[in-house]
Amino acid sequence: QICLSLVKLLFYLAHSPLGSIVLLDFQPRQFVMVDGNLKVTDMDDASTEEQSCKEDNDCTLDFPTKSFPLKCSEVGKCEGINEKKNLFNAYRYFFTYLLPHSAPPALRPLLNDILNATGDLRYGINETLRAFEKVLHLYKSGLYLQKRPLLLKDYISLKGFRTVQGEDYKCWPSYSHLGCLLSIHSAEEAAAICNSQLQCQSFIITQHRTWTGRPLASFQSSWTDLIPDANAVVYIKRSASSGERL
Numbered sequence: 001q002i003c004l005s006l007v008k009l010l011f012y013l014a015h016s017p018l019g020s021i022v023l024l025d026f027q028p029r030q031f032v033m034v035d036g037n038l039k040v041t042d043m044d045d046a047s048t049e050e051q052s053c054k055e056d057n058d059c060t061l062d063f064p065t066k067s068f069p070l071k072c073s074e075v076g077k078c079e080g081i082n083e084k085k086n087l088f089n090a091y092r093y094f095f096t097y098l099l100p101h102s103a104p105p106a107l108r109p110l111l112n113d114i115l116n117a118t119g120d121l122r123y124g125i126n127e128t129l130r131a132f133e134k135v136l137h138l139y140k141s142g143l144y145l146q147k148r149p150l151l152l153k154d155y156i157s158l159k160g161f162r163t164v165q166g167e168d169y170k171c172w173p174s175y176s177h178l179g180c181l182l183s184i185h186s187a188e189e190a191a192a193i194c195n196s197q198l199q200c201q202s203f204i205i206t207q208h209r210t211w212t213g214r215p216l217a218s219f220q221s222s223w224t225d226l227i228p229d230a231n232a233v234v235y236i237k238r239s240a241s242s243g244e245r246l
Contacts, residue, residue: 001211003098004132005038006031006090007125014083014125019048022082026089036211051078061121063088068121083125091118102173106144110135140212142185151191155235162204162218162232164225169199171219175210180219183210187235190217194237202236 013021023030025045031038040046053059059070059078068088071079095118099111114131117123123131138144171180180197184190187205194200202223208216223236 007129010086011125011129020082021046022085051081053078152188158234161226161234162229169221183214184217204234206232
C-alpha cells in the first residue's frame with residue numbers, strides 16, 4: 001500500500017501541469033499516510049528545474065552507490081532526470097525495505113522484478129506504475145493462487161460463532177502482534193494456510209477487511225470456547241474435532 005501510493009504520487013509529479021517535479025530532500029520523514037494515501041509534508045525543496053547540458057557527459061545521475069548515464073536532449077536538458085531521481089530514491093528508501101516482505105510467495109517474483117528494474121532505472125515511472133497495478137490486480141482477484149488440492153473439505157464450518165480472542169501462536173506477516181491474523185482471498189486459501197502451519201487447528205473469518213477488500217482470517221491453535229458472533233464463521237479441522245462434541 002505504501003509503495004503503490006508513493007508510485008502514484010511520483011507519477012503525478014512526473015506529469016504535473018508545472019512540468020516534471022523533483023523532490024530534492026527525498027527522505028521517509030518527508031512523507032505521511034493520510035487515509036491510506038502517501039502525502040508529501042514539505043514541498044519547500046521541490047523543483048521543476050531540470051539539469052542543463054551541452055552533451056551526454058554532462059548528464060550523469062550520481063547516487064552514493066550507483067551512477068546512471070542519461071541523454072542530453074536537443075533543448076539542452078538532461079532527459080528525465082527529475083523523474084529518474086525521484087524513482088531511484090523511492091527504490092532505495094522504500095522499495096528495498098518494503099517490497100521483499102509479506103507478499104504471497106506467488107507474487108514475490110513480480111515484486112522482485114519491480115525492485116530490480118527500478119534499482120537499475122530500467123523502468124520509468126509509467127512502467128513502474130503499470131507493474132504495481134498488475135500485482136495489485138492479481139492480489140485482489142486471487143489470480144495469483146496456484147491450482148492445488150481443495151482442502152476446505154477437511155474442515156467443519158460453524159456460522160455465527162468465533163473463538164474467544166486471546167494471545168495465540170504468532171506468524172509472519174500478521175496484522176496482530178498477539179497472534180496470527182492474515183488477509184486471505186477465500187476460505188479455501190485460509191485452509192491451505194492453516195494446513196501449512198503445524199500449530200493451526202482452526203481459523204475464523206469475520207467481516208473485517210483490508211484496504212484491498214480482502215477479508216482477515218485469524219488462525220488458532222485450538223477451537224474451544226466458542227462464543228456467538230453473527231458476523232463470523234469458524235472453521236475447525238475435522239481431525240481436531242474428531243471424538244469431540246461440537
